[in-house]
Amino acid sequence: MRSHTVYKTFEVPDRRAFVRITDEVQQAVDDAGVAEGMVLVSAMHITAGVWVNDDEPGLLEDTLEWLDKLAPPSWKPPANDVAAALGPDPGDFRHHAGGEDNGDAHWKNLLVHHQVVLPVTEGRLDLGPWQAVFYCEFDGGRPKRMVIKVLGE
Amino acid sequence: MRSHTVYKTFEVPDRRAFVRITDEVQQAVDDAGVAEGMVLVSAMHITAGVWVNDDEPGLLEDTLEWLDKLAPPSWKPPANDVAAALGPDPGDFRHHAGGEDNGDAHWKNLLVHHQVVLPVTEGRLDLGPWQAVFYCEFDGGRPKRMVIKVLGE
Amino acid sequence: MRSHTVYKTFEVPDRRAFVRITDEVQQAVDDAGVAEGMVLVSAMHITAGVWVNDDEPGLLEDTLEWLDKLAPPSWKPPANDVAAALGPDPGDFRHHAGGEDNGDAHWKNLLVHHQVVLPVTEGRLDLGPWQAVFYCEFDGGRPKRMVIKVLGE
Numbered sequence: 049m050r051s052h053t054v055y056k057t058f059e060v061p062d063r064r065a066f067v068r069i070t071d072e073v074q075q076a077v078d079d080a081g082v083a084e085g086m087v088l089v090s091a092m093h094i095t096a097g098v099w100v101n102d103d104e105p106g107l108l109e110d111t112l113e114w115l116d117k118l119a120p121p122s123w124k125p126p127a128n129d130v131a132a133a134l135g136p137d138p139g140d141f142r143h144h145a146g147g148e149d150n151g152d153a154h155w156k157n158l159l160v161h162h163q164v165v166l167p168v169t170e171g172r173l174d175l176g177p178w179q180a181v182f183y184c185e186f187d188g189g190r191p192k193r194m195v196i197k198v199l200g201e
Numbered sequence: 202m203r204s205h206t207v208y209k210t211f212e213v214p215d216r217r218a219f220v221r222i223t224d225e226v227q228q229a230v231d232d233a234g235v236a237e238g239m240v241l242v243s244a245m246h247i248t249a250g251v252w253v254n255d256d257e258p259g260l261l262e263d264t265l266e267w268l269d270k271l272a273p274p275s276w277k278p279p280a281n282d283v284a285a286a287l288g289p290d291p292g293d294f295r296h297h298a299g300g301e302d303n304g305d306a307h308w309k310n311l312l313v314h315h316q317v318v319l320p321v322t323e324g325r326l327d328l329g330p331w332q333a334v335f336y337c338e339f340d341g342g343r344p345k346r347m348v349i350k351v352l353g354e
Numbered sequence: 355m356r357s358h359t360v361y362k363t364f365e366v367p368d369r370r371a372f373v374r375i376t377d378e379v380q381q382a383v384d385d386a387g388v389a390e391g392m393v394l395v396s397a398m399h400i401t402a403g404v405w406v407n408d409d410e411p412g413l414l415e416d417t418l419e420w421l422d423k424l425a426p427p428s429w430k431p432p433a434n435d436v437a438a439a440l441g442p443d444p445g446d447f448r449h450h451a452g453g454e455d456n457g458d459a460h461w462k463n464l465l466v467h468h469q470v471v472l473p474v475t476e477g478r479l480d481l482g483p484w485q486a487v488f489y490c491e492f493d494g495g496r497p498k499r500m501v502i503k504v505l506g507e
Contacts, residue, residue: 049202049355049507051390053475084204086241086318086352088392088471092482094407100315101247106295107307114308118271118424142412154413155420158466160311162406162485165241165318165392165471167350169206174348176245179315195480197473199392199506200352201202202355237357239394239471239505253468254400259448260460267461271424313464318394318471320503322359327501329398332468353505354355 052080054196060188064156066099066108067183069194073166074173076196083171085200090163092195095153095187097160103180115186119155153186160184168200205233207349213341217309219252219261220336222347226319227326229349236324238353243316245348248306248340250313256333268339272308306339313337321353358386358504366494370462372405372414373489375500379472380479382502389477391506396469398501401459401493403466409486421492425461459492466490474506 054076058067073089089098101107141151164181167174173181183194207229211220226242242251254260294304317334320327328334336347360382364373379395395404407413447457470487473480481487489500 051506053390053473053480084206084352086239086350086392088473090471090473092480092485094482094484099311101307101310104296104299106298107304110295110304111308111311114272119420142416143410145412146410151413151416154407155417157407158405158417161314161467163471165243165316167206167241167243167348169348169350174206174245174350176247176346178247179245193482195473195475197392197475197480199390200204237359237505239392239503252464254460254463257449257452259451260457263448263457264461264464267425314467318396318469320359320394320396320501322501322503327359327398327503329400329499331400332398353357 049199049201050080050082052076052198056194056196057191058183058185058194059191060185063188064112065185065188067185068103068180069183070181073181073196077168077171077173077198080198082168082198082200085168085198087166087168088163088197089166089181090195091183092193095150095157096192097157097162097184098164099160099182099184100164100179101182102178115156115159118159119152121152150187156186202352202354203233203235205229205351209347209349210344211336211338211347212344213338216341217265218338218341220338221256221333222336223334226334226349230321230324230326230351233351235321235351235353238321238351240319240321241316241350242319242334243348244336245346248303248310249345250310250315250337251317252313252335252337253317253332254335255331268309268312271312272305274305303340309339355505355507356386356388358382360502362500362502363497364489364491364500365497366491369494370418371491371494373491374409374486375489376487379487379502383474383477383479383504386504388474388504388506391474391504393472393474394469394503395472395487396501397489398499401456401463402498403463403468403490404470405466405488405490406470406485407488408484421462421465424465425458427458456493462492
């Protein structure tokens with residue numbers, strides 16, 4: 049059995065972005081010398097994900113908007129007496145009490161999932177013709193790591 | 202280490218359907234001659250998924266309806282002056298500008314996930330008593346492929 | 355190739371809860387004697403999940419509330435003539451016709467996913483500093499099983 053581990057660091061300037069990584073994953077499989085096996089691609093952060101889908105810019109833009117509908121970013125109400133009279137802000141997060149502002153990114157991690165396992169057959173990622181692999185950043189602007197682990201023979 | 206790869210093609214007449222595949226996955230494990238390991242079951246399309254849940258018809262029907270609430274199919278407003286005056290259609294997708302109409306199916310793929318990894322113990326899928334494996338079609342009416350990869354010894 | 359299988363039983367008194375299991379998964383890796391490989395952590399029930407995220411109580415409480423928004427528990431309308439006149443209850447589930455009341459828990463299973471695959475490097479779970487592993491109970495009050503399967507060398 050062979051195994052091979054590669055770490056990648058992303059520093060995405062935007063808060064949210066999809067970064068295509070299919071070639072990097074194939075490179076890890078090549079370097080592993082594995083013909084038959086599986087490769088695990090896993091974000092090492094709790095506000096990022098990995099998605100396998102279509103590398104079509106319209107779809108990716110649609111998807112960021114849609115994820116914001118299911119997992120809305122927090123908002124702060126105007127800091128005035130009327131806002132205070134409304135009581136606790138339902139748009140805000142307990143998680144933000146300590147100064148964080150990325151609660152929605154944790155939920156985008158949940159929806160997208162932080163990892164995928166891909167099949168390797170005859171030394172190639174065994175993907176369909178439209179399947180591209182994306183690192184999904186939901187709280188960018190700082191370096192974040194991902195691990196690729198190849199297992200097989 | 203043994204590995205074994207099987208491809209299945211589905212041609213589901215309906216746009217959306219759950220197709221139970223537990224027996225086909227077990228058959229691949231049998232053919233692999235693997236007693237201890239893992240099996241990856243992965244749709245090779247970006248508008249399909251794989252789900253492990255209950256083979257209860259009411260639940261499956263409920264679930265298709267619920268997925269439509271979270272990831273609604275697109276709609277076209279009436280092509281008249283009033284619709285035009287309303288401006289851009291929020292129910293529609295950038296992804297559809299090229300003639301596609303399956304944006305919602307990409308999001309159902311995201312929610313359900315396109316793959317699962319199942320444990321194999323003593324030659325059997327090591328599932329709970331109510332866990333059935335389903336291929337989930339969200340844009341049917343054409344042949345679509347899935348790969349089963351068994352790894353173990 | 356080595357493999358090692360461990361079963362855990364949870365009996366969570368509450369209907370819903372996150373139970374941190376990182377140490378139990380690391381223990382299974384230790385007992386497997388695997389230095390390089392993967393570990394599959396998989397709920398054996400259709401109303402539970404496994405999530406890798408932050409062990410921050412505010413976030414976990416936020417997340418249970420948010421999951422209730424995406425996958426609301428069913429409700430029964432008042433059993434009177436007005437309710438009957440309203441016709442079928444859109445808040446209820448076909449799945450509940452047989453007496454079940456846990457339709458929402460099946461959907462939380464779908465959103466969270468019932469399993470994860472974690473990398474093992476140099477004998478350790480190869481997780482980021484904030485990644486904790488949780489068993490996610492969505493229909494507790496009874497014993498439920500989870501399987502941990504380690505594969506590697």
